[in-house]
Amino acid sequence: MNWMKYKLLYLTISLVFISSGLYSLFKWGLSLSIDFTGGVKAVYKLENGEILNIKEGIKTIQEVDKIRNEYKSKGAIEEVFEVVGPSIGPELIKKTYYAVGISTVLILLWITVQFRSVKFGISAVLAMLHDMLVLIGSFSLFGHFLNAEIDFLFVTAVLTTLSFSVHDTIVVFDRIREKLKLSSTENLELIANQAITETMVRSVNNSLTIIFMLLSLILLGGETIKWFGLALLIGTVSGTYSSPFVAIPFLVTWEYIQKKYVSLRTK
C-alpha cells in the first residue's frame, strides 16, 4: 500500500490536533494543580457521607492549622490533605524538563547509533515531541472545558508517552532497516511503505491491548486515576499514530530533499 502518497493528509491531521492544542495553551493556558502553583488541597468526608473538596492558595502554617482544626472539630474524616509551598512547583517543572531533556538526548543517540543515521534518531524524537504536544494540548482543552487538572500524575503520563512513542517508532524503523539490508532498491519511500504495511496490524493490535487496559482503568479505577488514565490513553493513541504517520513521512521527506540536493550539486 502506498502510505506515503498521503503525507499531506497526515501532516494536516497532526497540525489540526497540535494547533488546536496550542491555541488553547496560549489562550487559556494549563489549569495547574497545587503541585505546581503551591497552596492547600483537601478532601474531607463529612459525617453525613458528603465529600467536600477544598482548594486554597498559599497559606501560612497557622492558616493551614485553622482549616484543619475547623473540619476536624466537625468530625470530618481527612481523606486528602496537601500543602505545597511556593518553591516546590517551579522545581518540579525544572526537574521534569531535565529528565525529559536527558532522556531525549540519550534516546536520540541510541537510535542514531543503532540505525547508523541521525535521520532516524531525529525523526523518532520528532514523533515523540509531537505526541507530547498533542497530550499537553488536549489537557489544556480538558482543563478549560472539563476542569481537568495538571498534577504530578500528569507528568508521569507525559513521561510514559515519551517511552511508548519511541518504543513504537523503533519497531517500524527496525523493519525499514531490515528491508534496506535485504532489498536491492535504495528507494526509502518504497521500503517505508512496505514496512508500514507489514507492521500496521502489529501496531494496531498492540495499541488495542494497551487501550483495553486503560479503558478499564478509566472506567473502574476511581476518581484519582481517571484523568491519569485518559492522559495515558491519548498518549498511546498518539504514540501509535505518530510512528507511521509522523516519524516515517518526516524521514522519507528528509531523504527525498537530501537526494535532490545532492543530485543538484553533482549536476
Added chain:
Amino acid sequence: MKKSLLVKLLLILAIVGVSLYVSFFDSRFKFSLGLDLAGGSRLVFEADTSRVDLSIKDKALESLRTVIEKRVNLFGVSESNVYSSNFENKDRIIVELPGITDPKEATLLIGKTAQLVFAIPNSESEATASSEIVGLIPTNLTGADLKSAETIFDQNTGKPAVAIEFNDEGSKKFETITGENIGKPLAILLDNEIVSSPLVNEKITGGKAQISGQFTLEEAEKLETQLNAGALPVPVLLVEEKTVGASLGVDSINKSLKAGIIGLIMISIFMILIYGRYGIVSVISLLIFAIITIAIYKIIPITLTLPGIAGFLLTVGMAVDSNILIFERLKEEIKLKSLETAMEVSFGKAWDSIRDANIATLVAAFILANPLDWGFLHISGPVRGFAITLALGIGISLFTGIVVSRSLLRLFIRNDK
C-alpha cells in the same frame, strides 16, 4: 524433545513455582504500599543553612538527616523513609510516614529544633546582647551533653515531667554550674523559650536532673523523643505536606486491582480471538509475567504507588507486544517456510525490534528512576516509583516474551506432530 528445551521448560516451571509461592502462599512477603495507597504523610522540610558556615554545611546537613531519622524511628512508624535532596542550593529533607493519622503531630515532632540550653541569670546588667532571652546568660551546658531523657511523673505534683541524665562531661559541667549558682534560678530553655526555672538549692553531683514544665503527657513524650534524638543542627521549615487517608488508599487499591484484572481478561480474550492457539500461548506467558512481577515486587520489595501501577500496566502492553511481534512475523514467514523453520526465523527477527525498542524505553526509565541520586532529577516520589516498575517490567517482559513464549510455542509445535 530437545534437551535444551526441556531444561528451559524446567527452569520456567521452577521460576513460576517459586513466584507463585512468594506471591500467594508465604505471608512473610508482603506488598509494600506507597503513601498514596496505604495512606500516610509525606513531609518535605527545607533546611535553613543561611547561618551555617559553608565549610561545615555538608556535615551539618548529614547530621540533620541523622537526627530526623532518629526522631522518626523513635516516633514508631514502621517502614518510614528519610531522604535528603539538594536542588539549586536548596537543601531538603523528605520524610515519608506510611499509615500515620495525625501528620500535625509528626510535623511538630520532627520539625522542632529542640535546642536545649541551660542558662543562669545575668547578675550585672541586662545589656548582654548575646543572650537572646533578656537577663539570662547561656551556660556551656546544652542538649548535646545529654545521655538520655525519659518521661516520668513528678513525685511531688504527679504531673508529667522529663528526667534527663547527662553524660560524663555534662555531669561535670552541671556540677560546676550548680555549685557556682546556689540560691539562684537555673533556667532551662528549649528553642529559646523558658520551660522551667528551678532554684538551685545545692551542688548537684551524679548528673541527673528533671525538667518539669507545665507538660501534658504527650508533650513530655514528644520532648523525650526530641531530646533523645538530639537537637537539629540547623532549623528546618515545612515546605510541603501530602497526606492521604487510609480509607481512600484502600479504595484506590481495590479499584485499580479490579481494573487491572478486567483489563487482563479483555486482553486475553482479544489475543485468543485474533491469534487462536498462539493467543493461548501468549495468555499463559502473560499470566507468568504477572505472577513473576508480583513475586519480585514482594521480594525486593518495590513500593507500589499509583504511578507505579501505571508503569506496570504499560509493561503489560509491552509484554504482549513481544508476543504480537513474533506472531505477526510468523504469519508472514509461514507463507514461505515450514512451520518449524518459520518459527525460528520469526523469533530471530522479532528479537531485533524487541531489543531495540525495549532498550530505548530502559534508557528513559533509567533517567527517571535516577538510581545515582543526581540532585537535578527527581529523588523520590511518584516519578521514581513509575520508572522502577517500568524498568522491572521491561526486564520481566523480555524474559516472558522471549524465553517463556518461545519455549511454549516450541512445545506446542512438537505436540502437534
